[in-house]
Amino acid sequence: MNGVTYSVLVLTALLALDGVKGKPMGNVIDLDKYFEEADLNSQERVVGGYDVPEDEYVPYQVSMQFLTRSGKMRHFCGGSLIAPNRVLTAAHCVNGQNASRISVVAGIRDLNDSSGFRSQVQSYEMNENYQELVTSDIAILKIDPPFELDEKRVSTIDVSGSDTVGADQEVLLTGWGSVFHFGTGPFAKYPTVLQKLTYKTLSNSKCKETMTQLTDTEICALERFGKGACNGDSGGPLVMKSGESYKQVGVVSYGTAFCASNNPDVYTRVSMFDGWIKERMA
Numbered sequence: 001m002n003g004v005t006y007s008v009l010v011l012t013a014l015l016a017l018d019g020v021k022g023k024p025m026g027n028v029i030d031l032d033k034y035f036e037e038a039d040l041n042s043q044e045r046v047v048g049g050y051d052v053p054e055d056e057y058v059p060y061q062v063s064m065q066f067l068t069r070s071g072k073m074r075h076f077c078g079g080s081l082i083a084p085n086r087v088l089t090a091a092h093c094v095n096g097q098n099a100s101r102i103s104v105v106a107g108i109r110d111l112n113d114s115s116g117f118r119s120q121v122q123s124y125e126m127n128e129n130y131q132e133l134v135t136s137d138i139a140i141l142k143i144d145p146p147f148e149l150d151e152k153r154v155s156t157i158d159v160s161g162s163d164t165v166g167a168d169q170e171v172l173l174t175g176w177g178s179v180f181h182f183g184t185g186p187f188a189k190y191p192t193v194l195q196k197l198t199y200k201t202l203s204n205s206k207c208k209e210t211m212t213q214l215t216d217t218e219i220c221a222l223e224r225f226g227k228g229a230c231n232g233d234s235g236g237p238l239v240m241k242s243g244e245s246y247k248q249v250g251v252v253s254y255g256t257a258f259c260a261s262n263n264p265d266v267y268t269r270v271s272m273f274d275g276w277i278k279e280r281m282a
């Protein structure tokens with residue numbers, strides 16, 4: 001062991017608090033408890049990135065929101081629109097959750113913007129091989145109504161293809177996750193404006209030096225200290241330029257307990273799930 005603590009990038013501290021209580025595939029995050037205990041009126045996230053400029057949208061990015069007991073809709077994970085009625089996210093974002101309390105919002109850059117479009121999650125499917133912090137952290141949500149695509153605020157992202165993305169490729173991460181290293185507690189700051197960060201992929205062998213549990217179903221990216229994914233970014237898209245458009249190559253999965261502390265971010269490698277995704281698009 002190298003003494004590094006890994007954690008999923010949803011609302012980390014919760015996993016530690018809750019422990020295990022008879023759920024399908026490992027830890028289930030108690031979102032009721034989280035939103036009742038945390039003061040998220042100042043919401044924040046992507047460490048070291050910058051605001052998506054005003055009037056610019058990341059049209060495939062969606063915010064997954066949880067209906068709290070007090071009737072508020074709270075961002076807890078990211079996702080990407082892969083068809084008008086399908087969202088790709090991380091399995092750990094939905095594992096054990098009640099689909100009827102989750103909706104997704106598209107067409108916004110600011111979580112405060114009430115002019116976005118909301119659709120209800122009808123059901124979700126997690127990859128059958130999912131193991132937290134190990135492999136296949138990917139899930140697909142069926143949503144209704146389907147989003148209307150307008151290409152500026154709302155559009156789908158291409159996830160097709162099984163070509164393996166190598167090291168040193170420029171990739172773009174977007175999310176509403178914590179913008180400080182310490183994802184929860186007094187130092188957590190959650191932005192309402194979507195953050196973006198351009199950085200580079202790392203080879204799996206290099207990544208494995210730190211992230212020792214890494215498997216072929218994952219892809220890593222690394223920036224210097226102070227830049228990377230953080231809590232609340234989970235499930236969100238890592239994309240790569242492909243000609244004139246973008247292709248999604250990763251789904252935010254996990255990192256080390258202190259975000260952006262010079263350790264790689266681990267993503268689910270989308271190309272490994274090409275067949276699995278295609279079967280679930282119809």
Ligand SMILES: *[C@@H]1O[C@H](CO)[C@@H](O)[C@H](O)[C@H]1NC(C)=O
Pocket residue numbers: 098099100101
């Ligand atoms: C899921 O949430 C809905 C809406 O809040 C509620 O009516 C239903 O009882 C919940 N189902 C379970 C299994 O908790």
Ligand SMILES: *[C@@H]1O[C@H](CO)[C@@H](O)[C@H](O)[C@H]1NC(C)=O
Pocket residue numbers: 041042110112192193
């Ligand atoms: C979003 O709303 C919250 C709560 O009303 C407020 O504190 C915050 O300043 C708003 N953020 C922006 C970017 O307008």
